[in-house]
Amino acid sequence: MSLLFAAGSSTTELSPEEFRAGLFEALERLGPRKRVLAVPPDFTRFHSKAGELTDLAYEFYGERLTDVLPALGTHTPMSEEQLRTMYPKTPRGLFRVHNWREDIVTLGEVPGEFIREVSEGKLDYTWPAQVNKLLVGSPKGRSAEGSGNGGHDLILSIGQVVPHEVVGMANGNKNVFVGTGGVMGIHRSHFLGAVYGMERMMGRADTPVRRVLNYASEHFGAMMPPIVYVQTVVNKNERGELVMRGLFIGEGEEPFERAAELSLKCNFLMMDREIKKAVVFLDPHEFHSTWLGNKSVYRTRMALADGAELIVLAPGVHEFGEDATIDKLIRKFGYCGTPKTLEYVKEDAGLAGNLSAAAHLIHGSSEGRFTIRYCPGHLTREEIESVHYEYGDLAEYRKKYDPAKLKDGWNVVDGEEIFYVSNPGLGLWTYKGRFKN
Numbered sequence: 001m002s003l004l005f006a007a008g009s010s011t012t013e014l015s016p017e018e019f020r021a022g023l024f025e026a027l028e029r030l031g032p033r034k035r036v037l038a039v040p041p042d043f044t045r046f047h048s049k050a051g052e053l054t055d056l057a058y059e060f061y062g063e064r065l066t067d068v069l070p071a072l073g074t075h076t077p078m079s080e081e082q083l084r085t086m087y088p089k090t091p092r093g094l095f096r097v098h099n100w101r102e103d104i105v106t107l108g109e110v111p112g113e114f115i116r117e118v119s120e121g122k123l124d125y126t127w128p129a130q131v132n133k134l135l136v137g138s139p140k141g142r143s144a145e146g147s148g149n150g151g152h153d154l155i156l157s158i159g160q161v162v163p164h165e166v167v168g169m170a171n172g173n174k175n176v177f178v179g180t181g182g183v184m185g186i187h188r189s190h191f192l193g194a195v196y197g198m199e200r201m202m203g204r205a206d207t208p209v210r211r212v213l214n215y216a217s218e219h220f221g222a223m224m225p226p227i228v229y230v231q232t233v234v235n236k237n238e239r240g241e242l243v244m245r246g247l248f249i250g251e252g253e254e255p256f257e258r259a260a261e262l263s264l265k266c267n268f269l270m271m272d273r274e275i276k277k278a279v280v281f282l283d284p285h286e287f288h289s290t291w292l293g294n295k296s297v298y299r300t301r302m303a304l305a306d307g308a309e310l311i312v313l314a315p316g317v318h319e320f321g322e323d324a325t326i327d328k329l330i331r332k333f334g335y336c337g338t339p340k341t342l343e344y345v346k347e348d349a350g351l352a353g354n355l356s357a358a359a360h361l362i363h364g365s366s367e368g369r370f371t372i373r374y375c376p377g378h379l380t381r382e383e384i385e386s387v388h389y390e391y392g393d394l395a396e397y398r399k400k401y402d403p404a405k406l407k408d409g410w411n412v413v414d415g416e417e418i419f420y421v422s423n424p425g426l427g428l429w430t431y432k433g434r435f436k437n
Contacts, residue, residue, distance in 0.1 A: 008246020048160030071179025104182035130182030163428035172256030194359035284316025318378030
């Protein structure tokens with residue numbers, strides 16, 4: 001049975017008691033387990049409700065929950081404070097750190113012919129299906145070469161489904177193959193999405209990157225223990241409170257697909273007119289880099305008019321890339337748009353060897369269509385302008401566009417209409433004329 005629990009609608013508000021009961025019902029239906037690995041998100045998905053669900057998984061399994069591996073991808077490992085804040089009831093000793101450069105097992109390769117097909121002929125490299133060694137089991141006596149068998153009999157992949165710039169809709173098997181993935185797999189999947197076109201991907205469950213991940217699940221998934229996906233849909237209610245709109249639990253693609261369908265209703269704002277000036281606030285507890293903070297660009301770009309201005313209030317931003325190598329590449333090339341980035345990939349071996357950085361340079365550019373003005377808490381004017389952004393003084397812009405006074409959506413400030421987004425990670429905004437089918 002692929003679906004173990006399903007509840008939700010665009011008006012549903014699942015209480016903690018209700019989603020606890022739903023999770024426990026699903027885990028009961030699975031039957032006894034001896035060693036469980038939980039793969040929840042890191043602090044960049046603090047609002048996903050995955051922290052509460054991970055704590056509940058520990059409540060249910062106790063000592064049988066032996067490992068918790070946050071799906072870091074390329075992100076910085078969680079701090080003790082972040083762990084305490086997001087997972088207050090799960091023992092610290094259970095947490096493991098994913099190292100995307102070292103802790104990797106390659107299960108197999110998606111062939112270049114398949115990549116060529118899904119990319120419409122733009123790319124033809126193979127794609128390695130890489131996961132953290134803790135995820136690899138040995139069903140039927142088989143194991144991956146060089147694997148570190150975690151000995152688990154269940155993987156709980158926990159996370160939020162929401163529009164996403166690389167894969168179209170976040171979560172599902174992305175949490176496994178990217179969240180616990182390796183260097184080459186992350187680089188090549190990011191680049192595939194960027195070259196195919198971010199604006200053709202966001203808000204869609206069926207994309208080239210998703211098809212690659214599904215190919216990997218179908219052909220190499222048996223090399224891991226059974227994976228049960230715990231998928232949430234979260235947005236704000238009319239009172240401005242974050243609420244769980246849906247919870248879908250089960251194996252295979254159905255939990256993700258059901259959550260993606262609901263997420264489009266909850267997290268996707270289709271607008272009747274374009275935005276000429278947008279102000280996006282990046283919570284300093286959540287956003288420390290442009291690598292993450294450029295959700296402000298990704299999630300609003302399809303709603304921004306030509307010639308618009310995007311103002312990013314970024315009090316916590318102190319770096320460009322969370323990975324040292326990627327940070328250097330962003331500083332070297334800047335957010336220069338698709339044509340220049342593709343030129344640099346051909347010319348520079350360092351960028352060609354870090355294709356997720358190249359993808360990020362494409363994603364974070366306006367392609368010359370609108371102005372991006374970053375107001376960082378811990379980067380200088382010279383640093384911001386060196387990566388081809390406009391600089392804004394944080395104190396000045398925060399005084400004028402005070403997050404404490406603005407409401408999500410349209411506001412009038414000093415006689416000027418602006419559109420305000422308090423957290424770009426919670427949705428996708430688009431003008432209906434830019435979103436087809």
